[in-house]
Amino acid sequence: MAEINIPAAGGNKPGVRRSKKHSTRVDLTPMVDLGFLLITFFIFTTSMSEPMQMKLVMPDDTDPKTPDMNVGKSTALTIIxxxxxxxxxxxxxLTEALQTNTYGITNYSLTDGLGQIVRNKQRALDKIGKRKDLMLMVKPTPESNYQHxxxxxxxxxxxxxxxxxxxDLTPEEKAAAETKTAAASN
Structure with a gap:
């Protein structure tokens, strides 16, 4: 609270009395309390940036009525x-890719990694007007981790x-991936 200090009267001195200036002292404790309450309020009511999530829709494998999906050879890209x-x-x-040498080994590099492989496939499909038909099949191995x-x-x-x-990865794909990766490492 604000308070004003008023000193007692000046005694019995003769002469003209002057008015004394009073000093004011303001207690800022409630203002600081209010500031902390406002900061606390805004911290608890502000929503932090929420992580983005990708919608992943998986078909029901247990339903026998789920039809198999046919994918054109020219639009399919399989990543292991x-x-x-x-x-x-x-x-x-796979068998045709191994015969015609349309396979490779890459990494997650920004310049010449997986993203470049996908963009090259999209450019090739743009030439024939089938970019929207690109089907990317991801078949992780048991040795790969979730981050991959x-x-x-x-x-x-x-x-x-x-x-x-x-x-799911087939045994033929696993064998081909291991063979070609080992050959590329040597």
Missing amino acids: PLKDDKIFYYHGE LVNVLDEVLINDVKHYAIM
Whole structure:
């Protein structure tokens, strides 16, 4: 509270009396309390930036009526995340890709990694007018970790791939990925 200090009367001195100036003292404790209450209020009522999430719709595998999805060979790109931040990829079907050398090993690099492979595929499909038909199939190996899958899905989002699926890895694909990765390492 504000308070004004008034000194007692000056005694019995002869002469003209002058009026004394009173000193004022303001107690700022309630103002500081109010400031902390406002800061606390705004901290608790402000929403922090919420993490973005990607919508992932998975089909029901238990329903026998779920039809198989046919994908054109020219529009299919299969990505197999491996351990040690490596990715084995191929275009179309595996046996045909191994025969025609349309496969490769890449990583998550910004300049020449997975994103560049997806953009190259999109450019190739743009030439024939089928970019919207690109189907990206992700088949993680048991040795890859969750972060690898998140990185692949980030590239899906960044490159605006409309159709993608997370699928089980076949033994043939696993064997081909291990063989080609080992050959590339040597």
